[in-house]
Each structure stands twice: as C-alpha cells, then as structure tokens.
Amino acid sequence: MTELARVPSRFPGRTRTNAGSVISRKCSASSILSGSRSGDTQAYVAAQRVSDLIDDDIKKDALQRQAEGRKEVKVMLLGQAESGKSTLQKQFQLYHASHTLELERPSWRIVVYANLIKAVRTILEEFDYEFYLSLDEYPLPPEGSGPTDVSSQNEIVGLRRNLLPLISLEDSLLSELSDGVSFVGHRRSTLFPPRRGMFTRSGSRPVTDLRHSTSTTVAANRAAQVLEMTADYIDALWKHRSVKHLLRARKLRLEESGCFFLDEVRRIAQMDYIPSIEDVLHVRLQTVGVIEHSMKVNTVSGSYLWRIYDVGGTRSQRPAWCSYFDDVNALIFLAPISAFDQYLEEDPLTNRIHDSLELLTSICSNKLLKDAQLILLFNKTDLLRKKLEAGVQIRQYIMSYGNRPNNYSGATEYFRTHFLAAHKKKDAFQRKLFVHFTTMLDVQATQIIIASVGDMIMRKHIARTGLL
Numbered sequence: 458m459t460e461l462a463r464v465p466s467r468f469p470g471r472t473r474t475n476a477g478s479v480i481s482r483k484c485s486a487s488s489i490l491s492g493s494r495s496g497d498t499q500a501y502v503a504a505q506r507v508s509d510l511i512d513d514d515i516k517k518d519a520l521q522r523q524a525e526g527r528k529e530v531k532v533m534l535l536g537q538a539e540s541g542k543s544t545l546q547k548q549f550q551l552y553h554a555s556h557t558l559e560l561e562r563p564s565w566r567i568v569v570y571a572n573l574i575k576a577v578r579t580i581l582e583e584f585d586y587e588f589y590l591s592l593d594e595y596p597l598p599p600e601g602s603g604p605t606d607v608s609s610q611n612e613i614v615g616l617r618r619n620l621l622p623l624i625s626l627e628d629s630l631l632s633e634l635s636d637g638v639s640f641v642g643h644r645r646s647t648l649f650p651p652r653r654g655m656f657t658r659s660g661s662r663p664v665t666d667l668r669h670s671t672s673t674t675v676a677a678n679r680a681a682q683v684l685e686m687t688a689d690y691i692d693a694l695w696k697h698r699s700v701k702h703l704l705r706a707r708k709l710r711l712e713e714s715g716c717f718f719l720d721e722v723r724r725i726a727q728m729d730y731i732p733s734i735e736d737v738l739h740v741r742l743q744t745v746g747v748i749e750h751s752m753k754v755n756t757v758s759g760s761y762l763w764r765i766y767d768v769g770g771t772r773s774q775r776p777a778w779c780s781y782f783d784d785v786n787a788l789i790f791l792a793p794i795s796a797f798d799q800y801l802e803e804d805p806l807t808n809r810i811h812d813s814l815e816l817l818t819s820i821c822s823n824k825l826l827k828d829a830q831l832i833l834l835f836n837k838t839d840l841l842r843k844k845l846e847a848g849v850q851i852r853q854y855i856m857s858y859g860n861r862p863n864n865y866s867g868a869t870e871y872f873r874t875h876f877l878a879a880h881k882k883k884d885a886f887q888r889k890l891f892v893h894f895t896t897m898l899d900v901q902a903t904q905i906i907i908a909s910v911g912d913m914i915m916r917k918h919i920a921r922t923g924l925l
C-alpha cells in the first residue's frame with residue numbers, strides 16, 4: 458500500500474514546459490492504478506515505468522534549461538535619465554546585430570522629426586520670453602544696437618509666423634511616440650528652475666512597435682511635408698545672429714540632439730529622408746519602463762544569448778528596476794560626467810553628478826546584485842571637454858573640487874577618484890569597479906569599449922558556469 462501510494466503522489470508536484478504531456482501520462486497512470494486487485498502488481502509495474510519515463514523527461518528538460526541558462530547573459534544598463542543608456546544599447550546592437558539596427562532606421566524618422574521640432578519650439582519660446590514677457594523689466598535695445606534689437610525682433614517674429622504650422626505638429630508626433638499616453642516632464646534640463654507654462658510631454662514606446670503603425674506613418678509623412686516647406690525658415694532661425702547670442706546669454710542648453718538635427722535640417726527635410734546610424738545615435742527618446750533587448754553573441758566558446766535591459770532613468774521609474782535584478786551577470790552604470798553644472802529635471806535642487814554618485818552606491822549595496830560585475834562608464838566626455846574649453850568652472854557647482862586645475866585631465870581624475878572611493882566605502886561585497894570614459898556618439902571608440910567589456914563579462918560568465 459505504501460509503495461502503491463507513492464506512485465501517484467509523485468505526479469502532482471511536477472512541472473515541465475510541455476505540461477500537456479505530463480497530464481496525459483498522469484491520467485493513464487491513474488487509470489491503471491484504479492484497476493482490479495489481481496492486476497495490482499502489473500499495474501504498479503506499468504505505472505512505475507510511466508513514472509520513470511516522466512522522471513527522465515523532466516531531468517532532460519532541467520538539464521536543457523540549465524544549459525540554456527548557462528548560454529544566457531543578462532546585462533542591465535542603469536543610470537539617471539539622459540545618461541546615455543539607450544544610446545549604449547544601440548551601440549551594442551550595432552556591434553552584435555547591426556542588420557537589426559539597419560532595419561530599424563526608417564522607424565526612427567518620426568523621432569528625428571519630433572526632436573527637431575522640439576528644438577525649434579524651444580528657441581522660439583525663449584524669444585517669446587525675451588521679446589514679450591520680459592519687456593516690462595528689460596526694454597528692447599534700439600535698432601542697430603545688438604543682436605536682440607528691434608529689427609532682429611521683427612525678423613524672428615516673421616520666422617515664427619512661418620514656423621507655426623510645423624510647431625503645431627509636435628503634439629501629434631509625441632502622441633504617436635508615447636502611444637497616446639502623456640508623460641509630464643520639464644521642458645529640458647535647465648540651469649535654472651523651469652518657468653511656469655514651459656512643460657511638455659514626452660515618453661516612448663519601443664521604436665520597433667512604431668514601424669507597423671499606419672497612424673505613425675501618416676503623422677511622419679505629414680511632418681515631412683511641412684518640414685520640407687519650412688526648412689529654409691528653420692535654417693534661417695538657427696543661423697540668425699540673435700539665436701547664438703540668446704543661447705549664450707541665457708546659458709540655454711538645447712538637448713544634445715537638438716543642435717545636431719538643426720545643423721542637419723536641410724538633409725532631414727528631404728522628402729526621401731531616412732535616418733542614418735549617426736542620426737539614430739543622436740536621437741533623444743525617453744525610455745519608459747524596462748525594455749529587454751536580446752541578441753545573439755558569437756564567441757570562441759559558442760553562441761550566447763545576451764539579454765540587455767534598458768531602463769527609464771527618472772527617479773519615479775527607479776523602484777521598478779529591482780524586479781529585474783535576479784541573476785544579473787553585469788551591470789553597466791552610466792554617469793554623464795559633463796552634467797556637473799546641471800540639475801535633475803525631476804528635482805531641480807539635486808546636482809546630476811551627486812545624483813549619479815548616490816544612485817551608484819545604492820545599487821552597489823543591493824544584495825540581489827552581489828554576483829554582478831560592475832562597470833562604470835563616465836559618459837559624454839565630448840561635452841565635458843566643450844564645457845571646460847568654454848571656461849565653465851567645476852568648482853562653481855561642486856565645492857569639493859577646490860583649486861584643482863579646471864581642465865579635462867584634472868576633472869576626469871577627480872571624478873574617477875571620487876566615485877571609486879565612494880564605491881569602496883559602500884560596496885558591501887567589495888567588488889572591483891571597472892571604469893571607462895566614453896563618448897557614446899563616437900562609434901569607433903565605443904565599439905572598442907563594448908568589445909573589451911563584453912569580453913570581460915563573458916570570461917567571468919564562463920568561469921562561473923564552467924561552460925566552454
């Protein structure tokens with residue numbers, strides 16, 4: 458009886474991928490067991506055989522899954538908003554599966570248009586503020602007295618009138634990009650707290666989803682037509698003597714993508730425009746949620762499936778990250794080193810370097826990630842160089858910088874030392890933190906870093922799983 462009772466009790470707890478076959482075998486074993494007393498021994502033997510077969514299947518399944526698990530590498534890209542995570546993900550794609558990025562190029566067209574229109578609107582809003590809102594406080598200089606004199610104002614007003622049809626398309630493009638969902642955020646990262654009435658929507662859905670949507674194509678085509686008609690006005694606005702003056706005077710930072718696309722407006726405004734890989738890397742599209750990208754990576758020890766998780770970096774999205782921390786092989790943390798003079802959009806009192814440092818140390822102390830390799834990328838070094846060359850003083854924003862030389866080598870050394878020291882103090886698992894300085898828009902340099910980081914991750918993974 459005890460023997461007989463053991464057989465059916467072995468079935469219910471089983472789980473396997475092909476659940477259907479377990480159930481049908483279980484049914485046949487049960488029916489055998491419900492047979493007459495005289496057939497008990499035979500029935501038991503038959504049931505035992507069935508049970509053994511199932512055990513074998515389950516073992517095989519488990520081994521297969523284990524082998525598949527060993528052939529999988531999970532990498533998370535973390536960091537504050539606009540640190541360059543999605544750009545790094547595209548660089549990974551370019552390195553390991555460039556054909557997929559090639560295929561996606563047409564889908565990025567609508568995002569390029571939205572970035573360009575946003576840049577135009579931002580400039581015009583600044584002029585609105587300059588010419589109208591502040592009129593009472595600062596009367597306009599008389600004609601001929603400078604880049605914001607009366608004749609400049611008239612020229613800008615004329616351009617603005619011609620550009621209104623283009624600006625009016627921004628909402629419909631953003632609605633396509635966010636799949637109709639509105640996300641409220643500040644207009645841009647600013648040196649000053651944002652002014653009232655200067656908010657915009659932004660958000661994203663995976664760009665691959667956009668490719669097949671008819672409404673997206675319609676919205677993009679409409680934007681293309683209007684862009685073609687207004688390209689001259691955009692170009693004239695961007696090259697207008699007042700614009701450079703205004704950007705400088707107001708310390709206004711157009712998003713990285715904004716300046717690039719404004720420089721390229723004539724190419725982008727062609728009706729047959731398809732974004733180049735360089736355009737795709739420059740695009741700014743806020744990530745919402747956590748997006749998994751998988752790609753096959755071929756190495757000397759075989760083919761591996763890399764799962765790369767790209768996350769939205771704003772503060773409100775960070776609590777969602779930890780549900781993906783299980784079994785992470787490597788964590789690549791991006792800190793935009795050029796952001797020493799910027800503050801978080803979601804918290805205009807927090808310096809972005811300070812936020813990066815706090816975020817990194819809090820992630821390093823998370824127990825779920827204790828086995829993950831840590832790689833820190835100080836990104837946007839190109840912008841850091843530009844800011845330092847323009848004379849922006851680090852000590853003005855980061856007091857502890859003190860009297861160190863305000864140049865590139867002084868700055869990079871300071872940030873490296875500071876981050877490494879904080880990590881050493883806070884990392885309960887005493888892991889090594891690998892550091893690189895990157896410009897994510899530089900394909901050649903980034904590909905070298907991807908190869909070296911990838912190699913390192915694979916070596917540790919192989920050492921851990923013993924798979925060669």
Ligand SMILES: Nc1nc2c(ncn2[C@@H]2O[C@H](COP(=O)(O)OP(=O)(O)OP(=O)(O)O)[C@@H](O)[C@H]2O)c(=O)[nH]1
Nearest residue numbers: 538539540541542543544739741744770837896897
């Ligand atoms: N100049 C410069 N721009 C960069 C660099 N890396 C990324 N960018 C640009 O910075 C912008 C933001 O980059 P994303 O990759 O979208 O940032 P993210 O970290 O994914 O941001 P969220 O999705 O909001 O968390 C994009 O327009 C990129 O083209 C860099 O090294 N230099």
Ligand SMILES: [Mg+2]
Nearest residue numbers: 542543743744
């Ligand atoms: Mg992103």
